[in-house]
Amino acid sequence: xxxxxxxxxxxxxxxxxxANDGISFTVGAGEILGxxxxxxxxxxxxxxxxxGFHRPExxxxxFDGRDITGLPPHxxxxxxxxxxxxxxxxxxxxxxxxxxxVGCFSRTASPSRARIRAREILGFLGLADLxxxxxxxxxxxxxxxxxxxTALGTEPKLLLLDEVAxxxxxxxxxxxxxxIRHVHEERGVTLIVIEHVMELVMNLSDRVLVLDxxxxxxxxLPQEVAHDPAVIRAYLGEKYAARYLxxxxx
Amino acid sequence: xxxxxxxxxxxxxxxxxxWVSRAVAAFLxxxxxxxxxxxxxxxxxxxxxxxxYGMGWNTIGGYGGQVDLGKAQYVGIGAYTxxxxxxxxxxxxxxxxxxxxxxxxxxSFAIGYPLFRLRGHYFAIATIAASLVLxxxxxxxxxxxAARGLEIPAHRFATPDFVRLIFKEDVYYYYVLLAFFFGGVxxxxxxxxxxxxxxxxxxxxxxxxxxxxxxxxHWAKVKTYAIATAFxxxxxxxxxxxxxxIEPEDTMSLDLxxxxxxxAMLGGAGSLWGPIIGAGILIPLKxxxxxxxxxxxxxxxxxxxxxxxxxxxxxxxxPRGIWGLVERHRARRESA
Amino acid sequence: MDILVSSxxxxxxxxxxxxxxALGLTIIFGVMDIVNFAHGEFLMLGMxxxxxxxxxxxxxxxxxxxxxxxxxxxxxxxCYWGFIRFLLRGPMVxxxxxxxxxxxxxxxxxxxxxxxxxxxxxxxxxxxxxVAFGMGVIVPATKLAAAALSLVSFAAVWLLMNRTRxxxxxxxxxxxxxxxxxxxxxxxxxxxxxxxxxxxxxxVAGALIVNFWSVNPYVGLLFTMIAFTIVALxxxxxxxxxxxxxxxxxxxxxxxxxxxxxxYATEWDWMMDVPVTxxxxxxxxxxxxxxxxxxxxxxxxxxx
Numbered sequence: 001x002x003x004x005x006x007x008x009x010x011x012x013x014x015x016x017x018x019a020n021d022g023i024s025f026t027v028g029a030g031e032i033l034g035x036x037x038x039x040x041x042x043x044x045x046x047x048x049x050x051x052g053f054h055r056p057e058x059x060x061x062x063f064d065g066r067d068i069t070g071l072p073p074h075x076x077x078x079x080x081x082x083x084x085x086x087x088x089x090x091x092x093x094x095x096x097x098x099x100x101x102v103g104c105f106s107r108t109a110s111p112s113r114a115r116i117r118a119r120e121i122l123g124f125l126g127l128a129d130l131x132x133x134x135x136x137x138x139x140x141x142x143x144x145x146x147x148x149x150t151a152l153g154t155e156p157k158l159l160l161l162d163e164v165a166x167x168x169x170x171x172x173x174x175x176x177x178x179x180i181r182h183v184h185e186e187r188g189v190t191l192i193v194i195e196h197v198m199e200l201v202m203n204l205s206d207r208v209l210v211l212d213x214x215x216x217x218x219x220x221l222p223q224e225v226a227h228d229p230a231v232i233r234a235y236l237g238e239k240y241a242a243r244y245l246x247x248x249x250x
Numbered sequence: 251x252x253x254x255x256x257x258x259x260x261x262x263x264x265x266x267x268x269w270v271s272r273a274v275a276a277f278l279x280x281x282x283x284x285x286x287x288x289x290x291x292x293x294x295x296x297x298x299x300x301x302x303y304g305m306g307w308n309t310i311g312g313y314g315g316q317v318d319l320g321k322a323q324y325v326g327i328g329a330y331t332x333x334x335x336x337x338x339x340x341x342x343x344x345x346x347x348x349x350x351x352x353x354x355x356x357x358s359f360a361i362g363y364p365l366f367r368l369r370g371h372y373f374a375i376a377t378i379a380a381s382l383v384l385x386x387x388x389x390x391x392x393x394x395x396a397a398r399g400l401e402i403p404a405h406r407f408a409t410p411d412f413v414r415l416i417f418k419e420d421v422y423y424y425y426v427l428l429a430f431f432f433g434g435v436x437x438x439x440x441x442x443x444x445x446x447x448x449x450x451x452x453x454x455x456x457x458x459x460x461x462x463x464x465x466x467x468h469w470a471k472v473k474t475y476a477i478a479t480a481f482x483x484x485x486x487x488x489x490x491x492x493x494x495x496i497e498p499e500d501t502m503s504l505d506l507x508x509x510x511x512x513x514a515m516l517g518g519a520g521s522l523w524g525p526i527i528g529a530g531i532l533i534p535l536k537x538x539x540x541x542x543x544x545x546x547x548x549x550x551x552x553x554x555x556x557x558x559x560x561x562x563x564x565x566x567x568x569p570r571g572i573w574g575l576v577e578r579h580r581a582r583r584e585s586a
Numbered sequence: 587m588d589i590l591v592s593s594x595x596x597x598x599x600x601x602x603x604x605x606x607x608a609l610g611l612t613i614i615f616g617v618m619d620i621v622n623f624a625h626g627e628f629l630m631l632g633m634x635x636x637x638x639x640x641x642x643x644x645x646x647x648x649x650x651x652x653x654x655x656x657x658x659x660x661x662x663x664x665c666y667w668g669f670i671r672f673l674l675r676g677p678m679v680x681x682x683x684x685x686x687x688x689x690x691x692x693x694x695x696x697x698x699x700x701x702x703x704x705x706x707x708x709x710x711x712x713x714x715x716x717v718a719f720g721m722g723v724i725v726p727a728t729k730l731a732a733a734a735l736s737l738v739s740f741a742a743v744w745l746l747m748n749r750t751r752x753x754x755x756x757x758x759x760x761x762x763x764x765x766x767x768x769x770x771x772x773x774x775x776x777x778x779x780x781x782x783x784x785x786x787x788x789x790v791a792g793a794l795i796v797n798f799w800s801v802n803p804y805v806g807l808l809f810t811m812i813a814f815t816i817v818a819l820x821x822x823x824x825x826x827x828x829x830x831x832x833x834x835x836x837x838x839x840x841x842x843x844x845x846x847x848x849x850y851a852t853e854w855d856w857m858m859d860v861p862v863t864x865x866x867x868x869x870x871x872x873x874x875x876x877x878x879x880x881x882x883x884x885x886x887x888x889x890x
Contacts, residue, residue: 092455093450105463111444325637374682379814386865551695552694554697555698558687558690566672569680
C-alpha cells in the first residue's frame with residue numbers, strides 16, 4: 001500500500017508544553033486510521049499541524065508525495081485533504097444546503113452544479129430533509145454532520161474527522177458509522193478519525209494510533225492496541241492499570 | 251451566462267417581497283413624471299446614490315462581515331478622476347468612470363492587502379485611518395486643487411451632454427443614476443448567489459472552516475473589498491458630474507464613510523434589500539428633518555439628534571437592522 | 587537646536603494629556619471589549635464643562651476640573667445603564683452602529699446647546715503665562731499644568747485599579763468576566779464603573795485641554811482617532827501602555843517641528859518645500875495603520 005500521508009518527527013511546542021513530541025506515522029491510501037488518547041494528548045494539535053493551521057517547530061508532513069509542511073491550510077485543502085473541527089458551532093445565516101455548497105465550490109464555480117452535488121451529498125448522509133434549515137438551528141451533533149458533508153464536497157483524498165460522534169446517542173452513532181463506512185468504500189476516501197467513542201473507532205479502524213502527552217505510545221490493530229499495557233496505563237493511570245492488568249491476566 | 255440568469259432570477263424571494271420590489275421599481279421609473287418638487291428629486295438622487303454606496307459596502311461589510319469605515323476614500327478617487335480628467339483633458343464620463351474604478355481598485359489592493367490581516371474593531375478603525383491619510387494627502391495636492399477642491403465648469407458645455415454627463419435638469423441625472431441602480435441590484439442579486447458570495451458568508455461565520463475547505467480567506471476578502479470599491483468609485487464619478495464642485499472635505503470625509511456603512515447596517519447588512527431600505531429611510535429623513543428644523547433658529551442639529559436616536563434604538567433593539575425587524579416579525583407570525 | 591528641544595518638550599507634554607484622553611477608552615475596551623466611537627464627544631463635553639464652569643462662576647478654568655470629573659462620571663454611568671448595556675448582547679456591528687449613534691447624538695446636542703462657533707478660554711490664572719526652561723525652551727504654563735495634572739490623574743486611576751478592592755474587582759472583570767461573575771463580582775456594575783471612570787478621565791482631560799485648545803461641537807472625532815492610535819500603540823486594554831503610547835503620539839504630532847529643525851540644520855530645500863504642518867495628524871493615522879498591521883498587540887507588547 002503506498003503511503004498517502006507520511007508524518008515524520010513532528011513536534012509542536014506551546015510555551016513550555018510539547019503538545020506534539022516527535023510524532024511519526026504513515027497512512028496508506030484507502031486506510032482508516034483511528035487516533036485515540038486521553039484528553040490533552042495532542043490529537044487535535046496533530047490535526048492542526050497536518051492541515052496547516054499550526055506550523056510545527058520540527059518535522060515534516062508529506063502528503064501524496066509532496067512536502068506540505070508549513071503550507072497554508074487552504075493550499076493543503078486544495079491538494080485533497082479535508083477536515084472537520086472538534087468544536088463547530090454556527091452563528092451565521094447559511095442554510096444546511098448552502099453550507100454544503102461551499103464545500104462543493106472548491107471543485108466547481110457554478111452555483112447550480114454545486115447545488116446538485118451538495119444535495120446529493122446531503123442525501124447520502126441522511127440530511128436531505130434538513131437542507132433548507134439555517135444551520136444555527138441544528139443541534140451540535142447535526143452541525144457536525146453538516147460539517148462532514150461540507151468536507152466531503154471538496155472531494156478529498158484524505159479526510160480528518162475530529163470527534164464527529166461526540167454527543168450522539170447509540171442509534172445515531174450506528175448511522176454515522178454506516179455513513180463513514182459508505183464514504184470510505186464508495187468514494188475511496190482515506191480517513192483519520194479522532195474519537196472518544198470507542199465503539200466507533202474500534203469497529204471502523206484498520207489501524208489505531210495512540211497518543212499520550214504528545215507522543216505515540218502504541219500503534220497497531222484495534223484489538224492489539226486495546227490490550228496494550230501502555231495504553232491502559234495512559235487511560236487509567238498507573239495504579240488502576242496495575243489492578244486492571246492483574247485481574248485481566250489469568 | 252449562469253451569472254446573468256442568476257441576476258434576473260428573484261424566485262427565491264417570497265411573493266410579497268417580489269410584489270413590493272416591483273412596485274418600488276415602477277415607482278422609481280415614473281417618479282420624475284409625477285408633480286414633484288425639485289427638492290424631492292434631489293432627495294431621490296441622494297437616495298439612489300446612497301443605495302448604491304450601500305450595496306457596494308454590503309458585499310464586504312454585510313456578506314463578508316468586515317465592517318469597513320473607509321469607503322469615502324474611494325468616493326474621492328472616483329470623483330477626482332472624473333473631475334480632473336474632464337477639466338484638464340476633456341475626457342468623457344464614460345471613459346473616466348471605468349478609469350477611476352481602475353485606480354480605486356488598485357488603491358484598494360494596496361490598502362486591502364495589509365488591512366485584512368486585522369479583524370473586528372481593529373479592522374474597522376484601520377479603514378478609518380487609511381481613508382483619513384488619503385484625504386490629508388489630497389488636501390495638499392495641488393494637481394487636484396488641494397483643499398480648495400475642483401469645480402467642473404458646466405457652463406462651457408452645451409447641455410444636455412450625455413457624453414460628459416453634464417445636465418441642467420436633475421431629471422437626466424435621475425434616469426442615468428436609476429439605470430446604475432437597477433444594474434446594481436441585478437449585480438448584487440447575482441453576487442449573493444455566486445461562489446464568492448457563499449464563500450464570504452461562510453468566512454463571516456467560521457473562518458477556520460472556510461480555510462479547511464480550500465478557500466484563501468485573505469484573498470477572498472481583498473477581492474470582495476475591490477468589488478465594493480469599484481461600486482463606490484463608480485458612484486463617486488457620478489457625484490463629481492452631479493455636484494460639480496468637489497473638495498476633500500465633502501467627498502472623502504469620515505462622515506461620508508460612516509454614513510455609507512450606517513445606511514447598510516441600519517437597513518440590514520447582508521441582505522439584498524438592506525442598503526436600499528436603509529437609504530430609503532435615512533436619506534429622506536435627513537433631508538426633510540434638515541428642511542424642517544434647520545431653518546428654524548434654536549433648533550440647529552435637531553435633525554441629526556432625531557437621526558442619532560433612530561440609529562441608537564435600532565442598534566439596541568435589533569442589531570440586524572430594519573430588515574432584521576421585518577424577518578423577526580415574519581417568523582413570529584409564521585410560528586403563531 | 588532650540589526648535590528641536592521645544593518640539594520634543596511640547597510633544598512630551600501634550601502626549602501626557604493625550605494619554606489621559608486615551609485612558610478611558612483603554613479601560614472600557616479592557617473591561618468589555620467594546621470600542622466607543624463617542625469617546626471624543628465625551629472629551630468635547632469635558633471641554634465645554636471646564637469652559638462654562640469658568641464662565642459661569644468667574645473662577646479659574648482649572649477649577650472646572652472637578653466639575654468635569656463629576657459630569658463625566660455621571661455621563662459615563664448614564665450611557666452605560668441607559669444604552670450601552672443593550673448593545674453588549676448584540677454582535678460587533680451593533681456596537682459600532684450604536685456608539686456611532688451616541689457620537690452623533692452628543693455632538694448635535696452640543697451643537698444645539700452651545701452653538702457651532704469656536705470657543706476658548708481667554709482669562710485665567712495660567713493663561714498667557716509661560717515658563718522658561720533655559721536652552722530657549724519656553725512652555726506655556728497651561729500646557730505644563732495640564733501635563734502635570736494628567737499625570738496626577740493617571741496615578742490616581744492606577745492606585746484605584748491596583749490598590750483598592752473595587753479596582754481589583756474591575757481588573758478581575760477585565761481579565762475574565764465570566765470567572766469574575768462566579769467569584770461574586772457584580773460584573774454589570776463593574777462595566778458601569780468602567781464607563782464612569784472612562785467618562786471621568788476623558789472629561790478631566792477635556793477640561794485640561796480647553797485651556798489651550800478651542801472647542802466646538804465637532805472637535806471630538808479628531809481626539810477619538812488620536813485615542814484609538816494611542817490605545818493601539820499601547821496595547822488594547824493596557825493602562826501603563828496608554829501613558830507611554832500617549833507620549834509617543836504626542837511626539838508624532840510634533841514631527842512638523844522636528845522636520846523644520848532638520849530642514850534648517852541641513853539646508854535641504856526639498857524638505858522645506860513639503861507642507862509638513864498639514865500632515866500633523868496624518869502621522870498619527872499612519873501610525874495606527876502601520877502599528878496594527880505590523881504589531882497588532884501594540885508596540886510595547888502588553889497583552890490585554
